[in-house]
Amino acid sequence: MSQPANPKGNFMQSLLLMMVLFMGFQIFMQSRQPGMADDTRKASEVWADMVKDNAEAKDLSIAKKLPVYEAKFKKEAEEAKTPKEEVDKQLWRAMLLVSDTEFRSGLEHPETSLAKISRAYQSLKNKFEQNYGTPMWDVTVPVAPYKEGWPTQQSAATMYKTLVDDLSVRHKHELVWGFVPGYQLIDFLVGITGRVPTFSYWFAPLLLAVVVRGAIWPLAQKQFMWGKQMQQLQPYVKELEAKHKDKEGRIADQAGYQADIMKLYKEYGINPFSGCAPLAIQIPFFLTIYQCMLHYQFEFTKGAFLWINPTATKLGFIPVAPNLGERDYILITIYGISMVITQMLTPVSDISNQKQQRMMGLGVSIFVAVSMFFYTLPSAFVLYWIFTNIFATSQSLLVNRMHLPPLEKKMTIAGGVVPVDAATVGKNGVDPGFFSKTGTTKSHKPKKKK
Incomplete structure (x- = not known):
């Protein structure tokens, strides 16, 4: 008789196959980034188009140009042997320009403002840990004037504060699942202790x-x-396993074994799914x-x-x-x-x-x-x-x-209720201590006549 396949081996093979397919898909998609191979513009020309998109608040357009600009600028910088520090600064400026554009677009489109401004925050957040607290955090990029009083230079520090303040106000009026005031709930707990930053x-x-x-x-x-009750039931489960195992140590009749297991649960009044x-x-x-x-x-x-x-x-x-x-x-x-x-x-x-x-x-x-x-x-x-x-x-x-009492049978195998122990009750099923200590009548002496 042929041995069944090792389930662990099958699982590992399937997992390995899924990982290979996923990696291949990622490589294929990266190799097909739009505009990478067919775009003949120089990095400076792509940058000029990005600046124009910034002035017009075209967030989707500038987001598509960003990877094209990064690839071209890196290639040209490598050929010109530009210092790595200058390369990193310019790539950082490009990301800031995209984030600023997405923020502007969110302000101009109220119906999608939360999604657009959240995307602007995420663009900055992707490299937050890498650059926070470093000189890069204060590197500025020129931006088109949006309205009177709008800054013409943006840095990660100013952009981060602007986005955080704006998104905090917007989420204040958003309900969780449409009816739970999540922001107000947490804010109430914070306010209980006076909104102390360190506490x-x-x-x-x-x-x-x-x-x-x-x-x-x-x-x-x-x-x-429920978990502890299931532990108490395990010795009985082991007995059923031994009963249904063949000479090779395998359970031959799975259906019969499962049926007996369910009878065991019913016999002791335990629902196997109540823990879920x-x-x-x-x-x-x-x-x-x-x-x-x-x-x-x-x-x-x-x-x-x-x-x-x-x-x-x-x-x-x-x-x-x-x-x-x-x-x-x-x-x-x-x-x-x-x-x-x-x-x-x-x-x-x-x-x-x-x-x-x-x-x-x-x-x-x-x-x-x-x-x-x-x-x-x-x-x-x-x-x-x-x-x-x-x-x-x-x-x-x-x-x-905690000490749990031993399991007690609630049902018989045939399905009836387990009878109460007759030794602990009277002949008629009444506890002998119900009326007196012994359950027997007390003899009384006849009263003397006067």
């Missing part, structure tokens, strides 16, 4: 974690208790809080936390966020550690597969933490999730210290 903006995520964790505490408790419901209910909380944090992201730029402050740029070789609205790698690392600890202390439902379940949980935790290194998240949100993990770990420790 209020990190204490608000702590207060939010307390409120949210308190709201879902019963659901999480039910999920943890509390988890599913918690997901909307997570998504809503995430959106609330994003709405308040630009106000979080006013806050600091320990090493996260406007004067810090690096801790050793690690970049440090200047405020709680930006990404901080140290905080993400702490979050990853808290996730691993939480997973290690969470009860597993199947003791026999404890190692596999632990590895899966650790894999998910590490994947989420590593993903945060490549996705810009406000440090305040990461801080909130660290506080949440601390509370979740504390609850898990409390559950682990």
Whole structure:
């Protein structure tokens, strides 16, 4: 008889194939950037067109010209042996020109202003960590006068402040899911402690974690208790596995085995899916809080936390966020550690597969933490999730210290209710202690006649 294919090997092969296809797609798309090979203009000519687009607030047009200009300018600079510092400055100016144009376009088109101004912020944000706090942050680029009082020179420092202030006001009136005032919720928590930059903006995520964790505490408790009940049931599951295994140690009749497992769950009154419901209910909380944090992201730029402050740029070789609205790698690392600890202390439902379940949980935790290194998240949100993990770990420790009574059968195999133990009741099913200590009538002496 042929052996079945190794599922682990099949998974790794599929994963490798998907990675190769993805990389090939990326290379193919990069090689087909529009205008790269067919454009015969010089870099200076492309720059002149970009300046014109800036004056006319043509954000889409200038965004398409940016990669063309960068490629041509790099090539010409290499041939002319232009110093790298000058090359970097000019490429930085080109990015600033695009960001300024996108901001102007957003101001001129109210119906799409939020999307356009957010794109302007993202254009600047892509190289924020690389240039913040360096001389590049103050490099200026000439821009066309937009209106009276509008600056004719833009730097990353002035552009960043302008965009953050504008987006903060715009998000103030945006509702999460169309009905949740996310901005006002976080702002209320910040305002409780007086909006102190070094305290209020990190204490608000702590207060939010307390409120949210308190709201879902019963659901999480039910999920943890379900996990411990499933652990108690594992010896019976093992007996069924031994019953259905053939001589080769494999379960021959999968359908019969699964049917017996479901009977076992029913016999002890355990719903195998009840642990999923509390988890599913918690997901909307997570998504809503995430959106609330994003709405308040630009106000979080006013806050600091320990090493996260406007004067810090690096801790050793690690970049440090200047405020709680930006990404901080140290905080993400702490979050990853808290996730691993939480997973290690969470009860597993199947003791026999404890190692596999632990590895899966650790894999998910590490994947989420590593993903945060490549996705810009406000440090305040990461801080909130660290506080949440601390509370979740504390609850898990409390559950682990709890002693659960042994499982009791609720149903017979045939489907009827398990009868009450006859030894503990009277002949008629009534507890003998209901009327007296023994359940027997007390004899009385006849009264004497007077």
